Amino acid sequence: RRQWHPTPSGCEMSDCEDEAPCSQLSSYTLAALQEFYAEQQQHHSHLRGDDKYNIGIIEENWRVSQFWYSPETALYLAEDGLAAAGEGGRIACVSAPSVYQKLRERHRDDVFLCIFEYNRRFAVYGKDFVYYDYKNPVDLPERITTHSFAIVVADHPYHLEECLRKMSETIKLLTRGKILLCTGAVVEAVAAKLLGVKMCKFIPEHTHPGKRVSLFRELRLQAGP
Numbered sequence: 001r002r003q004w005h006p007t008p009s010g011c012e013m014s015d016c017e018d019e020a021p022c023s024q025l026s027s028y029t030l031a032a033l034q035e036f037y038a039e040q041q042q043h044h045s046h047l048r049g050d051d052k053y054n055i056g057i058i059e060e061n062w063r064v065s066q067f068w069y070s071p072e073t074a075l076y077l078a079e080d081g082l083a084a085a086g087e088g089g090r091i092a093c094v095s096a097p098s099v100y101q102k103l104r105e106r107h108r109d110d111v112f113l114c115i116f117e118y119n120r121r122f123a124v125y126g127k128d129f130v131y132y133d134y135k136n137p138v139d140l141p142e143r144i145t146t147h148s149f150a151i152v153v154a155d156h157p158y159h160l161e162e163c164l165r166k167m168s169e170t171i172k173l174l175t176r177g178k179i180l181l182c183t184g185a186v187v188e189a190v191a192a193k194l195l196g197v198k199m200c201k202f203i204p205e206h207t208h209p210g211k212r213v214s215l216f217r218e219l220r221l222q223a224g225p
């Protein structure tokens with residue numbers, strides 16, 4: 001199989017062993033590939049300007065459980081995370097791209113951030129992007145040092161206990177202790193057991209009113225609302 005992967009500069013094709021070499025592709029297939037490549041370039045060109053950190057500029061894809069926070073909620077979580085991280089504290093946004101976008105929108109150079117994401121469209125964020133699949137929770141690139149993030153802000157894609165369990169492994173591996181987690185209120189007890197987090201009063205909002213999660217903070221952060 002040959003696969004197209006979006007990269008910061010557009011889209012790259014990765015070779016797989018069972019694929020015919022390019023020279024064996026018909027001119028029709030090559031033309032179709034070139035057309036696809038041109039479309040992808042065009043599709044990502046709007047992500048090069050100053051507004052590339054706008055929430056929603058990478059559209060939701062519900063097939064991979066993408067439901068974006070409202071800008072107000074993203075701002076709240078970003079500010080909360082930043083305050084908890086403290087000066088120079090590194091922040092990991094795990095499957096929480098809107099929080100990453102809000103942080104980068106406001107802090108272009110003075111904060112160390114990583115966006116851990118499964119969807120490679122977020123590779124447009126260059127070195128900040130870390131490919132991540134919760135199904136392989138400890139499979140992280142070498143450049144990521146364990147326990148090197150002052151805080152992890154996380155939102156797991158599927159409200160299944162198994163998904164929370166797996167993502168919790170990643171969160172514990174990355175954080176120095178502080179955690180902000182958005183998850184369903186129904187897993188409150190599991191989240192408390194796995195991560196030592198407690199539900200907060202603040203209710204996160206999404207661009208789609210039907211989506212409901214609760215905000216949990218690691219116990220030392222419980223001073224907030």
Ligand SMILES: C[S@@+](CC[C@H](N)C(=O)[O-])C[C@H]1O[C@@H](n2cnc3c(N)ncnc32)[C@H](O)[C@@H]1O
Pocket residue numbers: 064065066067068069095096097098099117118119132133134135155156157158
């Ligand atoms: C419910 S959304 C949380 C996004 C959050 N509300 C925001 O606005 O930033 C779940 C996120 O998990 C990501 N995701 C989907 N499948 C995943 C997987 N297998 N491993 C890790 N993350 C995944 C989606 O791309 C999406 O960003």
